[in-house]
Amino acid sequence: MSEDIEIETKNLNLWYGDKQALKNINMKIPEEKVTAVIGPSGCGKSTLIRCFNRMNDIIDCCRVKGTILIDGKDIYNKKMDVVELRKNVGMVFQKPNPFPKSIYENIAYAPRIHGLKNKKKLNKAVEKCLKQAFIWDEVKDRLGDSAKSLSGGQQQRLCIARALAVEPEILLMDEPCSALDPIATAKIEELIRYLSKEYTVVIVTHNMQQAARVSDYTAYMYIGELIEFGKTKQIFENPYEESTENYITGRFG
Amino acid sequence: MKHTMFSLKKFDYKKIRNIKDKTVRKILLGFGLTAVIFIILILAFLLMEGLPFFFNGDSIDFFTGDVWDPSSPNIPRYGILPMVLGTFLVTLGAIVIAVPIGVGCSIYLAEIAHPKIRETLKPVIEILAGIPSVVYGFFALVVLSAWIDDFFHSTTRLNALTGSIMLAVMMLPIIISLSEDAIRSVPREMKEASLALGLTKWDTIRGVVIPAALSGITAAIILGVARAIGETMTVLMATGNAPVISFDMLTSMRTMTATIAVEMGEVPFGSIHYHALFAVGIVLFVITFVINFIADKVMKRFREKY
Numbered sequence: 001m002s003e004d005i006e007i008e009t010k011n012l013n014l015w016y017g018d019k020q021a022l023k024n025i026n027m028k029i030p031e032e033k034v035t036a037v038i039g040p041s042g043c044g045k046s047t048l049i050r051c052f053n054r055m056n057d058i059i060d061c062c063r064v065k066g067t068i069l070i071d072g073k074d075i076y077n078k079k080m081d082v083v084e085l086r087k088n089v090g091m092v093f094q095k096p097n098p099f100p101k102s103i104y105e106n107i108a109y110a111p112r113i114h115g116l117k118n119k120k121k122l123n124k125a126v127e128k129c130l131k132q133a134f135i136w137d138e139v140k141d142r143l144g145d146s147a148k149s150l151s152g153g154q155q156q157r158l159c160i161a162r163a164l165a166v167e168p169e170i171l172l173m174d175e176p177c178s179a180l181d182p183i184a185t186a187k188i189e190e191l192i193r194y195l196s197k198e199y200t201v202v203i204v205t206h207n208m209q210q211a212a213r214v215s216d217y218t219a220y221m222y223i224g225e226l227i228e229f230g231k232t233k234q235i236f237e238n239p240y241e242e243s244t245e246n247y248i249t250g251r252f253g
Numbered sequence: 254m255k256h257t258m259f260s261l262k263k264f265d266y267k268k269i270r271n272i273k274d275k276t277v278r279k280i281l282l283g284f285g286l287t288a289v290i291f292i293i294l295i296l297a298f299l300l301m302e303g304l305p306f307f308f309n310g311d312s313i314d315f316f317t318g319d320v321w322d323p324s325s326p327n328i329p330r331y332g333i334l335p336m337v338l339g340t341f342l343v344t345l346g347a348i349v350i351a352v353p354i355g356v357g358c359s360i361y362l363a364e365i366a367h368p369k370i371r372e373t374l375k376p377v378i379e380i381l382a383g384i385p386s387v388v389y390g391f392f393a394l395v396v397l398s399a400w401i402d403d404f405f406h407s408t409t410r411l412n413a414l415t416g417s418i419m420l421a422v423m424m425l426p427i428i429i430s431l432s433e434d435a436i437r438s439v440p441r442e443m444k445e446a447s448l449a450l451g452l453t454k455w456d457t458i459r460g461v462v463i464p465a466a467l468s469g470i471t472a473a474i475i476l477g478v479a480r481a482i483g484e485t486m487t488v489l490m491a492t493g494n495a496p497v498i499s500f501d502m503l504t505s506m507r508t509m510t511a512t513i514a515v516e517m518g519e520v521p522f523g524s525i526h527y528h529a530l531f532a533v534g535i536v537l538f539v540i541t542f543v544i545n546f547i548a549d550k551v552m553k554r555f556r557e558k559y
Contacts (some may be wrong), residue, residue: 089449
């Protein structure tokens with residue numbers, strides 16, 4: 001691997017109460033590529049990417065041990081500013097979860113709080129994000145409408161636009177298409193490919209075809225362990241581990 | 254044997270089941286109707302006793318007159334305005350005090366407090382709702398009025414402010430309990446989305462949680478207000494009971510409910526005064542009905558949301 005490394009985990013362990021959800025994860029996620037995390041339900045895929053923006057912090061019984069370096073900085077260091085980290089590491093969730101605000105406000109809310117007060121600049125930023133998320137043409141005439149009036153697929157693209165609005169370097173996606181129909185899914189996948197030119201994307205999915213279609217690298221997890229990590233082509237065509245092959249060929253999971 | 258099984262007509266289980274089912278349904282329908290019947294009866298009684306006033310008494314003076322003096326030896330006056338104003342001011346004062354505290358407390362309980370603290374605090378707050386209003390009234394009469402006297406040097410110990418503060422305390426459990434439910438029903442994913450944008454907890458509460466829970470919070474406030482308007486014993490004991498028109502919160506006032514409670518005991522049955530008190534009751538009924546109606550509409554909107 002010759003690419004620059006964006007996220008690196010070293011001996012990452014995580015517990016929910018007594019239950020260990022992640023076991024000794026060591027992986028290096030390259031910059032400006034799409035990395036897919038696959039594996040059967042409950043294997044810790046979502047838990048893993050929720051470590052990258054410390055979203056697990058808000059779960060009371062959750063304990064993390066080990067190191068995660070993002071741009072070489074240890075994000076679980078006590079001096080780490082979680083707010084800054086999350087600005088840098090955006091996240092898109094499984095279910096589209098727009099705020100109960102207008103389409104415009106959904107995008108503008110975070111940048112405004114982060115200090116972008118100039119109305120013109122804010123309008124430009126909103127337009128840019130909506131264009132980046134391929135949704136501008138569908139909503140440009142109705143920016144004042146409630147975000148809830150959009151379809152599920154549109155809502156999800158709005159949520160992606162919202163995440164882009166704070167100008168992150170990394171975009172985490174937690175099964176972003178699982179609540180969407182095939183057409184909306186195709187649009188999001190196209191968007192993911194496009195975004196990988198500028199962003200490091202880590203996507204959790206349990207749709208293997210999706211992983212094969214959108215990702216450059218694939219990580220296969222099983223019961224809290226990282227079984228195999230490599231180029232997507234290699235993982236899908238010629239996995240080293242038997243477990244990976246069994247999962248990919250649909251023998252379980 | 255097979256043949257006999259189906260010809261055993263002695264016990265027709267299907268029929269018995271049907272009869273049972275129908276009987277239970279009818280009984281439950283009866284219980285359901287009782288509540289409706291009670292409301293209709295109360296309304297009918299109220300109208301029956303109150304409407305004669307509008308036929309025999311001075312209806313215009315009732316709605317526009319500023320003097321309530323039913324026992325005057327010269328011309329008894331039945332102007333409802335002083336009491337409407339009294340109810341309005343005392344309730345408004347209670348809202349001003351109870352809404353910030355109540356909403357703030359519910360935000361704390363739902364979003365900030367450790368689960369253990371919430372588990373202890375919430376039942377304690379709900380106990381407040383179970384204290385008899387006469388106890389609140391007594392507290393206002395003896396303790397609170399003395400404090401207010403010390404603090405404001407008011408001319409009367411019992412005044413609108415005393416009533417407002419006491420009513421605010423009585424509204425709090427309703428506002429806190431219902432707003433907390435509304436805030437807690439905001440989906441976790443929505444809060445996570447906000448935090449994931451690098452917004453602080455406070456930004457998230459202010460910009461996402463409260464707007465999402467707003468209709469629930471509004472309904473909670475409206476129900477609290479309905480409670481305050483209908484409350485009788487506490488305001489009767491706390492506000493000093495002077496039916497005067499004044500906008501000074503430190504003067505004695507009298508609410509519609511207190512008027513009915515105080516005077517009903519001494520009024521000659523069937524007199525104009527008697528009917529006037531029921532007319533006050535009708536006005537009160539209409540006000541609380543409208544408030545409940547609004548609360549219901551707001552709540553419905555809130556339920557449709559997620």
